[in-house]
Amino acid sequence: MKKSICVLFALGFLCMVLLPQAISPVFAEKLPKLITFTSYKVGSLGYTITSGFREAIEQLTPMKVRVEPYDTDVARVLPLKIGESEMSILTGATGTCVSYGIAEFSGKAWGPQPIRQVWRGLTLYLSLLARGDSGIRYPADVKGKRVPKVPGWPAGMLSIEGIMAFGNVTWKDVTAVPMSGYVNQLKGVIQGKVDVAYAATVTPTVKELQAGPHKAGWILLPHDDKAGWKRLRAKAPWLTPVVCKRAPGLPKGETMQVGTYPYSIWSYATVNPDIVYNVVKALHKGFDIYKGMHRAMPAFNIKGAVKNPSPVPYHEGAIRYFKEVGVWTPEMDKWQAEQLKAFEARVAKFKK
Template sequence: MMSGYSRRWAFGAFGAALLAGGPAAAEDIMLPDTMMWSAYDVGSSGYTEASAVADAMIKEYGTRIRIMPSGTSIGRLLPLKTGRVQYGWLANEVYFATEAIYDFAAREWGPQDLRVLLGRPAGFGLGCAADAEIESIADIKGLRVSRIQANPSVNIKVEAILAFAGLSWDDVEVVDVPSYGAALRGVVEGANDCAGGVPTAGIFRELEASSRGISWPPLPADNDEGWTRLRGVAPFFSPAVETVGAGLSDSNPGYLIAYRYPMITTYAETSEEQAYSLVMAMVETFDMYKDVNAVMPRWNFETAGQPPADAPFHPGAVRALKELGVWSDEHEAWNQNRLQRMTAVQAAWDAAQELALDQQIAGKDWPAFWSDYRNQNLQ
């Protein structure tokens, strides 16, 4: 047995059920004695969900898990890059980092070789104070909207939502804030009128219960012109009807944008055994965390273990999902295409670096140089 690891036979009800109909679904689960994860800051949905899963694994396996919160994309990815944390519970910074865009276009970053283990479907919208009397995205013109420093994952979503109504940052009063939590807190405290976020964030619950109340300006799926404008900013979003979260219910759904959040993310170099074990441990402990809040059932492997996601799935996750019977040929084709795209981006980055060296491009001019090179050489 390897020292420094907790070992447990992962063969609960899910394994027995699969054995009845086919091959064994799990081997020994081997988790490190200690793990560190990064996530959005305290009060966010991602932090709450990571905490629930960590608590289940602590109880079931004895592995000690510490969560490092950060309100910025860099703050969540940097400790993953340096090896201080092993997994990040991340959002669209995964896509931006693999594509080397926004903050990740800096020379010290470049395209990151990231992989996803699981990622639950989520809705995202502009959570607005009900007392601002906002009925449509167009009504946000001239109002106060949060923009988070060093967080392109949230900011690009807000920009895309504004574009739905033909608006931009220039059409609103921008309130710059240092973190995701501060953006949401600002609406509660009256410092701004709207902030982009997931409806399940704890601070949005506080807004719902406050004197201001909460509303979600709709992005109807049948507004083709609006969605064309939105996708002109961020092509990887689609319409979502969300019924779980602050101010939302089956009788009062929100018409938001769909994406994956959180996505449990690591680097490609993480061993297959480690990634496999974490996925199987989440499956084995699912009953321990699925009722923590209304959104946790979406972490079932049938839902959270399917593409698309912002990066390819890790081989260890693919192995687990194949054994669990949810990884199809179509999923594998998607994964291979996403891997090919990342290889192309990495090759383009290397070529651009060499060309910039030949042309003596100054550091301050690199982001614009890389952007132009991307536009000319990557589809």
């Protein structure tokens, strides 16, 4: 009997030592039973990433996570605005549009919104995508082609306009084809409904195109074309030049010059700081849980969470945890104060 009790105690001790993250929650405050993330549609990288985060959060906190996919930026942000969702996976382009009140977010019902960065994640490599055998290689080649037009997706549409402007192409020079969202406009290339679509290299749908008979082809944005980049950034200032070394359709060992901005987790300033703090803590402590779920996931590490952020303030709950683990610096406090001041100025200007 004593031997059995000793064995049980020994097993219990081993479980405590070897499986601390699986059985010990990282929360201290009273948290809701359920939180919601909005994301891009099923089949997008955003949905895949958010599903990975769900695993870590549910294992390391008492909170369950519901992932709600939407087609457009407005649809993804609206649940945050009205308090029905706590967080979202959005690009730096979209987050900037929301914070600055740009395009679809410029109307009376919107204006500059108190959206906050929670975790700066993956660096995206982006451009227009075409079939590999289409002969479309540069922005000027888009003239006369079919281009998707997606309502409620300001970041994507302004990025498309910017890339066309790079080649001195406007909407008057192309045929606009109505599409319902990011993934659908990509599928439009596969299905032959459009000639180009806006894409991140890591989006799963791009792999579908590459696996088909036509393969994937990227529209290049040469960095030495300063005038082209000036026209592009006049439309989409969030896009910056980058060299991409890996993408579907890019031969091994070759590189291509395209654009970039981050893929991040966002929340509204009104969301309980304890919720944000514990989500950030779970993502840090649970990195090993999700890092192998997609080749993009390792980019969501604690050091990258505050590196080269979008020009939008961070959430106070995230900052609290970043300070605890030493990745938030005094210089970032100064940067945060500047971003908050700039946001208040945007709001005041909008209200006039």
